[in-house]
Amino acid sequence: MNLNNLKIAWRNALKTKLFTALNILGLAMGFAGFILAYLYINRETSYDRWNANYNQIYLVGLSYQGNNTDLTPPALATAIKATLPEVTEVGRVSYFPYELPFISDDGQAFVNDWKAADLSIIRMFGIEVFGNAVHQGDHPELNLITPEMAQALFPDSAGLTFEPRLIALQNEQSGMYYHIHGVTKPRKLSNLTYDAIFFKPDLAGDRQGDPLPYQTYIQVKPGTDIDQLDKKIKHLYKQEISQQHHVATSAFAKGTTYLDPLKNLHLKPKHGLNTGYITVWALAVLSGVILLLAGINFANLMIAQANRRAREIGIKKVFGVSRIGLAVQFMCEVVIQCVLAAGIAWLLVVLCRDGLQQWLAYDLAPVASGGQQAWQLLLAAVMTALVSGIYPAAILSGYRPVSILKGNFQTSHRTAWFRHALLTFQFVIAVVFISGMLIINRQLDYVRDGDKGFDPAQVIYIKNAMLLNNPADFKPFRDRMQAYPGIEYATVATSVPGGIGPAKKEFVYANETHRADHIAVDFDYVETMGMEVLQGRSFTDAFPADSAKGALVNETLVKAFGIQNPIGKTIRGCDTDFQIAGVVKDSKIAGFEQLVAPTVYSIKNPCGQYKTEILVKTRQGTARETLATLGKDWKSINRLDGEYFRYEFVDQKYAALHAQQVQLE
């Protein structure tokens, strides 16, 4: 490329200022979209990637009747460690599903994500502590919190290292006291999140028959044959773990284990949804298509402008410039414009960072720092240049000088069909895009306004760690709360939409075993949630049997179990014979992405979960004042855990389930 070519390109651009500006700006828009998409993709694919053990860590999951769970019996970890030498580390993680206040003498923090784990998890997941608390090794237990928690809990503390400090959980009278030993250093994105994480040398102790499930992570030697290892663990599980007393009677016994690599756990875990993975793919394709469109547009405009350049091409050929030389010259022009557009896009994104950050609700900090993002953008710019430049370059450089120099040169008819084809293609893509947007929009409308089977409006979820398993335990709560004019109904359940999910259990009907979800509830649950009773009746204390064995089931269960005339029929699960009192409409409490599972609602709570989730239905327009007065009185209503009145609106909690889809829009 010589200087005169640059001058020609530049002066040409100046002559057609508006045209060139539009062209480059259009391309820059495409690149801006690309940057945003890749920011998201980079973030989503970066989980644990920084961890040196990234490729060696696997989650041992359990698969049963086509359902996968990340939870396994604790003895599995011990057995793996003892018998399989290719596994270098084994670690278990369990979590506490409730928000819990941590209280010190100086402050308090609300811990949403409280985990317990084996000490080996520290090494496997690259957790580092300020000071050297980890390496001293003389702690039988090591209770760590994040710097944010430390700030709230110990506002007076000068630094992030301290002697073990005593805290209370829930409230100062709860009797749950722990020492906090240290503060973990901030980590990059990881599948292992926590606000507080308490380590023990052996999390499950030697309680071999501990029925509570844990996540089991293993770290293997590099180069281990994973299929072989998977077989060994399956065998181990079948021969040893499933035979153990506590496991043998549960659904675990018939399951088989599987290995899920750490690198899949965030986006497409076998035990969960792969929405994240699909979103990442969709965004990658989308940004590619946007760039393709921008590139096609660019090529089109360039060919349309070819007449302006014809004389230059003819003359250069007469000077003896080869076709390739000319093609390279045009390619370079396109590359320069593309890189320029990419630069403008970068600048745009950086300048609009704050606004975009709010709008898209994710962190744009990596844009300013560059690195990977910059390389991706540069690569994209060059690729776009190649795609959009190759055809014009080939066409332009192929002009025959004689016809140009004779002065009767016409390009339009030669390239018209191609440009029309490009236009048509663009049009088709645009239509596909728009209809795609419309479909997404309609789906979101459906999510917002569609029939959920329950009505989360005006329903408030009050956080509580007290166990209210017995209707008698909750009765004083209900009586007090229903005295407020703003409160229509109050109830308590084991599960809340967008929060703790139902227990997955097995139920037997007519000698056939089926899987179903179980939610233990209190009176007025159906009313509070605004669910519709299709057959039979809702729970009521007029029938004492309701508390003992009454059950409500949803439509799906009736269909899945094949129950004719369900009212009065008995289904058995969690060692209890439940008698069906009513059939309710399906509730999409897990969001619109998941099929509604067959569900059993009962007041009796034999399935191992705890009734803690207090739900209150307020009358329209009274929520604010009701919350204010309720907050003031909460301590006297909830004597054990009423220190802190914390609540969420169920409709917001539910909407959060679809936040990712909304973001896509």
Add this chain to the structure above:
Amino acid sequence: MIQLNNIFKWYNVGGSRSFVLKDINLHIAEGEFVSIMGPSGSGKSTLLHILGLLDEPDEGEYFFMNENVLGLKEKQRSALYKQHIGFVFQAYHLIDELTVYENIETPLIYKNLKSGERKAIVGDLLDRFGIVGKKDLFPTQLSGGQQQLVGIARALATTPKLLLADEPTGNLNSKQGEDIMNLFKQLNEEDGVTIVQVTHSEKNAEYGNRIVELLDGQVVK
């Protein structure tokens, strides 16, 4: 220098051939100044383009400096242009985006000359053609005669042995035309440049030392 043997050029119109050039045999020696004349459509321009390797005959042989050039690959042909042939056009064909100076310099860039050498050559040409004061102007700021001067300067920049001119004065008034013709004559006589020009004008043809007349694609004189 140039030897054309039995050159034919035709177009297929419907099922039959329409001949543009028919059995042309022509010898041009080094140092000649030849004018090709003939009415419109007689094939003058096509002949010139074939001489300049911008177009190919359908049949016949073309020896340029004793080399059969019709069998050459594009690369070798490009090398010939660069080294030996300069073109002057009726419509000047200057690059509008470049200044006078840059226009003259462009062919030199493709000969891979260093910028210092290019500067010297362009400087000389500007001086010789009396257009030093115009060197930073763009073609559209010049009169037709001035543009053609620049066109000729550009053609001569690579010191070609053969200068091909397609109606070089066709767009100029008579005074400007005369100046250009005098310049050609001077180039031919003093620098020994072989010149082949296509022209309509008897007067311009007289500047050369030989006239080839074409009629319906054939040499008649």
